[in-house]
Amino acid sequence: MIHWQVIIPLVVFLVLIFGIGIWANRQVMQSNSFLQEYFLGGREMGGFLLAMTMMATYGSAGSFIGGPGVAYNTGLGWVLLAMAQLPAGYFVLMILGKKFAIIARKYQAITLIDFLRERYQSKTVVIVSAVSIILFLFASMAAQWIGGARLIESLTGLNYSAALFIFAGAVLIYVIIGGFRAVALTDAVQGSVMVIGTIxxxxxxxxxxxxxxxxxxxxxxxxxxxxxxYGADRSLTPLYVSTFWILIGIGVIGLPQIAVRAMSYKNSKGMHSAIIIGTIALATVMFGMHLIGVLARPVLPGVEIGDKVMPLLTLKVLPPYLAGIVLAAPMAAIMSTVNALLILVSSTVVKDIYLNYIKPTASDAQIKKASFYVTTVIGIAVVLVALRPPDLLIWLNLFAFGGLESVFLWPVIFGLYWKTGNKYGAIASMIIGITSYIYIDQIMPSVLGMHTVTLPIILSLVAFVVVSLLTKDKVNTGK
Amino acid sequence: MNDKRFKIAHREAIIGVILVIINFSIWFGFAYGMGSGDPSSYTYVLGFPAWFFYSCIAGTIFMVILIVFVIKFLFTEVPFDDDEESEHK
Structure with missing residues (x-):
């Protein structure tokens, strides 16, 4: 059952994405600051690009495949929960905002870790950050990869491995050759496809x-x-829903793949329009896709596997060529998340580890070679993991979300806004954040009916403040 | 580090926090304020249960309008590069 009319728009979409990758590669090759160009797109993003890349990076397989599936079984309560994500459209840019952009330029930071290293002057902060980025984002990349392959599998009838290779091949090539600029430009196309497909x-x-x-x-x-x-089984209590808000609404500031975008834009005008465009686009996609899941229930009763609701519904209610365009949306969502994660993990390895500690004297040619090489190796490694996938896509995803948020949220925020905050506070906050998150997730996932991430975020906040104040005198020698 | 641009940045970060609190109050308040009764006795607006309409639809549109307003009237453009700044003052 291969629907050719569905597949053709998908193929056109892929070809377009490739074209962008090749075009971006020319920019990369011509640039005289390879690192800044490859990992940050030369800090040249305008408002529309910035808005779309934030939205598309944030909107993932969860928003297009998993989310509607859960909404199908839960009802309007899940749409309510999904709308907690609205602040992600404006809050990150307003909070990190201009200060982050100015300081990142001052420090000449290319990665989030560059910023933390300069701010806290601590090797431990860098290592803990790098390890958590690599571990968590590797896991969530694998989850997205799996989602992408499953989607191709269900649309084309290919087997899982073949679908995985097609999907991974498509993404890897343009990310490797084009770097961040290719990622941001394709995000703009993918983001638009997501909005149009949703409507x-x-x-x-x-x-x-x-x-x-x-x-x-x-x-x-x-x-x-x-x-x-409250949801179909009345499990969505006000306390759970409001603490969930922390995870998906405001904790987003702690996600490195989002934060790094807050230092990649050109000027404050771009940032202003990005806040408006981004909020509207994010609202449309999150509201639309989850509501679709609920509305699908009477239209298409009896779907047992939640992840299949969105593809099956599309094929049922739309003529084939339109179905192709709409099904390009989840594909776009997955690709735009994966590409951001891939370039971020690669920048962590190349810039934060290789250049900081292994070979600080590397020449431009060596850096170039290392960047292409590392991106390729990581990409292939994720594919290998995804070949034998662990089952729970959403769980993996949310685990990474919560984990990164408990590590980075306070070191980033206090790093910007609290002078007394120091490296001891940051290290304590990171370590307590992550260990308590893993511990609570394993032992008692919803303590007192709150979302798992709530306590770790509170604990890491307390740790940061208390330890910074206690060690206040120790670090004065530095400045 | 006492950059004059940071004053603007701090003000705008506080505006962000205020916006997010307003956002949360509307979203959470309407949902559980109007939706906690018996679901079979809900009133409906444009086909949607009233709590959902106000919390997720009208609330979202209100936030977008508020954000546009805030950006247009309360946010200030600043240069990001240090050398541009030193030319100004």
Whole structure:
């Protein structure tokens, strides 16, 4: 059952993405500051690019495949939960904002870790940061890779391994040759595809269901809790929902793949328009996709595997050529997340480890070679892991989210806004954040009904403040 | 480090925090304020349950308008490079 009319728009989409990669490669080759160009796109992003790359990096397989599937089974409560992500569109840029952009330029920082190293002057901070970025983002890359391969598998009927190689091959090539600029430019295309695909599918689903009122009464007839904020089984308590807000709404500041974008834009005008465009795009995608999941229930009853709701629904309510465009959206979401993670992990290895500690005297040619080489090796390693995938895609994803947030949130925020904050505070905060997160996740995932990430974030905050104050006199010698 | 641009940056970060608190209050307040009753006795707006309409649809549109307003009237453009700054003052 190969739907050629569906596949053709997907192929056109891939070709376009490749073209961008090749074009960006020319820029990389011509640039006289290879590192800044390859890992940061030369700090030249304008408003639209910045908005789209933030939104597309943030919106992942979870938003297009996993999320609608959960919404299908949970009801409007899950859309409510998804809307907690709205602040991600404006909060990060407003909080990190101009100060981060100015200081990053002052420090000539290319990675988030560059900023932390300059700010805290500590090797331990760098190592802990690098290790957590590599571990967590490797895991979430694998999860996204798996999502992408599953999607191709279900659309084309190819087996999983073949689908994985096609998907991985497509992404790896343009990221390796084009660097951050290719990532940001393709994100703009992918982000637009995500927004357009969401709108088309939402409209088609509402029509197929006979209008909103009709769909809502079908849902009430099945189970009134589907239209309540508590979810189908009433498990979404106000406390859980409000603490979930911390994880997916405001904790996003602690995600390195998002934070690094907050130092890659050209000027404050770009940042201003990015906040507006980004918020609108993010709101459209998050609201639209999750609502689609709920509306799908009466339109397409009895889907057992949540991840299949979105692809099956698309094929049912849309003519094939439109289905192809809409199904390019999750593909775009996955690619745009993976490409950001890949370039970030690569920059961590090359810039923060290789150049800092292994070979500080590397020549430009050596750096170039190392960058291409490292990006390739990491990309291939993720594919190998994804060949025998662990099962829980969303869990892996959220684990990485929460883990990174508990490590980076406070060192980044206090690094910018609190002078007394020092390296001891940062190290304590990072280590307590991560160990308590893993511990709580393993032992008692929802302490007192709160989301797992809540306590680690509070604990790492306390650790940062207390330790910084206690060691206040120790670090005065530095400055 | 007492850059005059940082004053602007700090002010805007505080605005960000205020916005996020407003955002949370609308989102959470309408959802559990209006939605905690018995689901079969909900009132509906444009086909959606009222809590959902106000919390997720009207609330989101309100936030977007508020953000546009804040950016246009309260945010200031500043140069990012140090040398540009030194030319100004």
């Amino acid at each position: 088309i599918l939402l409209v088609a689903t509402v029509i197929a269901g006979g209008g909103i009122s009709n769909i809502m009464s079908d849902l009430v007839a099945e189970n009134p809790n589907l239209v309540s904020p």
